[in-house]
Amino acid sequence: MAFKVTPWEVSGKVDYEKLRREFGAELIDEKIKNKIEKNSGKLPLFLRRNFFYSHRDLELILKDYEEGKDFFLYTGRGPSGEMHIGHLTPLIFTKWLQEVFNVNLYIQITDDEKFLVKKKNLKEIEKYAEDNIRDIAALGFNPDKTFIFRDTEFIKNSYNLILKTSKLINFSSVKGVFGFTNQSNVGLIFFPSYQIIPTFFEKKRCLIPAAIDQDPYWRIQRDIAERLGYYKASVIHSKFFPSLTGITGKMSASKQETTIYLSDDKETVKKKIIKYAFSGGQSTIEEHRKKGGNPAIDVAFQWLNILFEEDDKKINRIREEYKKGEMLTGELKTILIEKINEFLEEHNKKKEKVEKIVEKLKYSGKLAREMWNKTIY
Amino acid sequence: MAFKVTPWEVSGKVDYEKLRREFGAELIDEKIKNKIEKNSGKLPLFLRRNFFYSHRDLELILKDYEEGKDFFLYTGRGPSGEMHIGHLTPLIFTKWLQEVFNVNLYIQITDDEKFLVKKKNLKEIEKYAEDNIRDIAALGFNPDKTFIFRDTEFIKNSYNLILKTSKLINFSSVKGVFGFTNQSNVGLIFFPSYQIIPTFFEKKRCLIPAAIDQDPYWRIQRDIAERLGYYKASVIHSKFFPSLTGITGKMSASKQETTIYLSDDKETVKKKIIKYAFSGGQSTIEEHRKKGGNPAIDVAFQWLNILFEEDDKKINRIREEYKKGEMLTGELKTILIEKINEFLEEHNKKKEKVEKIVEKLKYSGKLAREMWNKTIY
Numbered sequence: 001m002a003f004k005v006t007p008w009e010v011s012g013k014v015d016y017e018k019l020r021r022e023f024g025a026e027l028i029d030e031k032i033k034n035k036i037e038k039n040s041g042k043l044p045l046f047l048r049r050n051f052f053y054s055h056r057d058l059e060l061i062l063k064d065y066e067e068g069k070d071f072f073l074y075t076g077r078g079p080s081g082e083m084h085i086g087h088l089t090p091l092i093f094t095k096w097l098q099e100v101f102n103v104n105l106y107i108q109i110t111d112d113e114k115f116l117v118k119k120k121n122l123k124e125i126e127k128y129a130e131d132n133i134r135d136i137a138a139l140g141f142n143p144d145k146t147f148i149f150r151d152t153e154f155i156k157n158s159y160n161l162i163l164k165t166s167k168l169i170n171f172s173s174v175k176g177v178f179g180f181t182n183q184s185n186v187g188l189i190f191f192p193s194y195q196i197i198p199t200f201f202e203k204k205r206c207l208i209p210a211a212i213d214q215d216p217y218w219r220i221q222r223d224i225a226e227r228l229g230y231y232k233a234s235v236i237h238s239k240f241f242p243s244l245t246g247i248t249g250k251m252s253a254s255k256q257e258t259t260i261y262l263s264d265d266k267e268t269v270k271k272k273i274i275k276y277a278f279s280g281g282q283s284t285i286e287e288h289r290k291k292g293g294n295p296a297i298d299v300a301f302q303w304l305n306i307l308f309e310e311d312d313k314k315i316n317r318i319r320e321e322y323k324k325g326e327m328l329t330g331e332l333k334t335i336l337i338e339k340i341n342e343f344l345e346e347h348n349k350k351k352e353k354v355e356k357i358v359e360k361l362k363y364s365g366k367l368a369r370e371m372w373n374k375t376i377y
Numbered sequence: 378m379a380f381k382v383t384p385w386e387v388s389g390k391v392d393y394e395k396l397r398r399e400f401g402a403e404l405i406d407e408k409i410k411n412k413i414e415k416n417s418g419k420l421p422l423f424l425r426r427n428f429f430y431s432h433r434d435l436e437l438i439l440k441d442y443e444e445g446k447d448f449f450l451y452t453g454r455g456p457s458g459e460m461h462i463g464h465l466t467p468l469i470f471t472k473w474l475q476e477v478f479n480v481n482l483y484i485q486i487t488d489d490e491k492f493l494v495k496k497k498n499l500k501e502i503e504k505y506a507e508d509n510i511r512d513i514a515a516l517g518f519n520p521d522k523t524f525i526f527r528d529t530e531f532i533k534n535s536y537n538l539i540l541k542t543s544k545l546i547n548f549s550s551v552k553g554v555f556g557f558t559n560q561s562n563v564g565l566i567f568f569p570s571y572q573i574i575p576t577f578f579e580k581k582r583c584l585i586p587a588a589i590d591q592d593p594y595w596r597i598q599r600d601i602a603e604r605l606g607y608y609k610a611s612v613i614h615s616k617f618f619p620s621l622t623g624i625t626g627k628m629s630a631s632k633q634e635t636t637i638y639l640s641d642d643k644e645t646v647k648k649k650i651i652k653y654a655f656s657g658g659q660s661t662i663e664e665h666r667k668k669g670g671n672p673a674i675d676v677a678f679q680w681l682n683i684l685f686e687e688d689d690k691k692i693n694r695i696r697e698e699y700k701k702g703e704m705l706t707g708e709l710k711t712i713l714i715e716k717i718n719e720f721l722e723e724h725n726k727k728k729e730k731v732e733k734i735v736e737k738l739k740y741s742g743k744l745a746r747e748m749w750n751k752t753i754y
Contacts, residue, residue: 112536115540116544122537152540155532155533155536159536163493163499167492167493168562169563170559171560172560180548182547182548182552183547184548185547186567186569187539187540187544187546187567187570188543190543193563
């Protein structure tokens with residue numbers, strides 16, 4: 001089946017292995033997992049269950065770390081709407097990386113890009129950006145080692161570096177990797193220069209945890225980094241968090257029924273999961289008891305596996321019982337509904353009290369202050 | 378003879394009438410000159426001698442003015458090096474317009490663009506930008522009605538408006554008007570969005586005095602302005618100030634012998650004019666006395682005509698005497714040398730004491746303060 005993956009469109013059933021090979025990235029194999037485990041202790045579920053599955057130069061990051069050299073983390077969020085469950089996966093993984101390796105982290109909020117691609121005005125995008133930042137801050141990043149910035153605000157300090165980067169990127173190269181055409185607007189054609197520059201915020205190696213659709217940016221970064229006197233970025237790629245309605249493509253924030261928003265209340269979560277979560281079960285209870293369900297295409301199972309069921313023994317038990325037909329779709333969905341509602345209750349409690357942390361992450365924490373106090377060349 | 382005119386290259390002998398017609402602009406004819414004269418008193422030499430010769434919608438500016446509606450002025454300077462005599466012409470004309478009509482003026486210093494097109498680093502461009510601003514300030518613009526800004530500094534306040542503009546410009550359209558190719562860097566492809574936005578600084582008509590090579594920017598502006606809720610820009614086009622070595626193309630700051638820098642001392646001015654100023658005279662005195670000179674191709678005569686000899690009677694006398702062979706090339710050059718040195722002595726005296734004025738024009742004058750205090754959407 002045909003599939004398409006760009007930073008602005010993911011469609012069809014993605015063949016992740018094919019995509020990785022096309023992009024020329026490496027598989028996160030047992031060898032590299034063992035290396036991470038040696039430095040970090042127990043691996044997080046994102047790696048144990050291969051949701052983050054591909055990388056570029058991750059071994060160089062680990063080598064630097066083992067030799068006592070520091071690196072830094074960079075990830076981002078495009079604030080085109082309210083955040084949903086799927087948006088959290090790279091952020092939660094990034095938080096784990098920051099805690100384990102105790103390194104600086106830059107989180108770019110690409111409000112400019114979202115304005116340029118969406119039929120929304122700047123004020124609307126700004127509102128989403130600030131709300132998204134509260135969601136991100138609620139995850140609990142180190143306030144002195146994390147800097148969250150909106151592109152439209154930080155342009156003041158970053159424009160010179162963006163210019164240097166943009167001077168080395170020509171239309172051919174963005175046309176090739178992003179599929180721009182003559183009809184693409186010149187703002188969007190320029191934008192990759194901005195998404196690249198956080199990798200130059202320090203003269204150290206940069207590790208980027210992000211979904212694999214963002215890889216075109218890093219390919220351009222790796223093409224020009226050394227000419228500017230910086231390291232080629234290291235990247236760790238995730239698959240896409242599956243849409244409620246089926247595991248093809250990535251979850252879209254623009255279709256209500258395909259997502260669970262972080263702001264959804266308990267009843268809404270329950271209704272959406274029951275009504276929309278694509279089931280790998282059989283159409284009648286009798287048939288299900290006899291033939292069993294298919295966890296590989298069951299969205300409720302996948303969500304538990306990727307994000308909500310940390311316990312390996314429990315997820316394996318659920319998989320087996322579901323396969324054998326001992327567990328019904330309704331039961332599986334009930335487990336997920338409880339997990340999500342528990343998570344969201346906790347999350348929104350934190351979000352309510354997050355203002356001071358937001359202020360630190362954006363302006364007054366140690367790293368944020370350092371960033372605002374310099375013009376970057 | 379073939380000629381080429383883009384914002385980055387002017388070559389060949391320019392046929393100004395053909396260029397104007399190709400661009401679809403209007404001639405500044407007697408009718409419109411009379412209208413200006415009615416409002417301004419005596420016309421400046423730039424208009425009397427047709428150095429500013431073409432326009433777009435200038436009659437709408439005059440109509441607004443006559444109906445008591447305000448307009449504003451916008452011009453700029455690309456700080457790729459030290460300023461020379463030729464760079465002053467649009468600025469001196471702009472100063473006259475500001476004085477006569479008592480309107481706000483924005484002067485954009487496109488340090489970003491010059492970095493993107495030249496083999497110079499940002500620090501070098503910054504140095505030229507600040508020096509150029511001192512030269513401009515020495516011309517004596519109204520410090521409460523003039524705002525001079527460097528793109529890299531004002532980006533903080535202007536980025537949102539640039540984004541809005543860039544969203545309406547696609548690669549096709551900049552490719553068409555600027556001749557960009559797939560090899561053009563993405564910074565330069567984006568830049569027209571920035572050069573356009575000063576025309577949106579006020580919800581009034583904007584009049585741009587500039588050399589005709591800048592017209593592609595205004596064509597794009599006029600294409601999108603009304604969709605953003607602003608007026609189409611009015612433009613008044615100058616010819617190019619001729620190079621010392623001949624009247625083809627425009628004076629280039631990168632070739633020492635083709636220019637008189639504002640920083641050239643008296644001896645240098647004398648030497649350059651004597652050695653390099655292309656002469657329309659004959660090769661021997663005898664022949665010159667007999668056949669006379671050709672003021673139309675004589676650079677010394679043209680410089681006097683365009684900028685340095687304000688007195689119409691005097692310039693006509695010089696033309697006649699030169700044509701008849703009564704005035705020799707050496708005598709003509711001596712008149713010019715004296716005029717230039719007189720001008721430069723005065724200019725550099727003002728430039729030495731310009732710091733306070735620069736500070737007002739950039740930051741603390743009335744208009745400058747207003748601009749820094751708002752984020753423009």
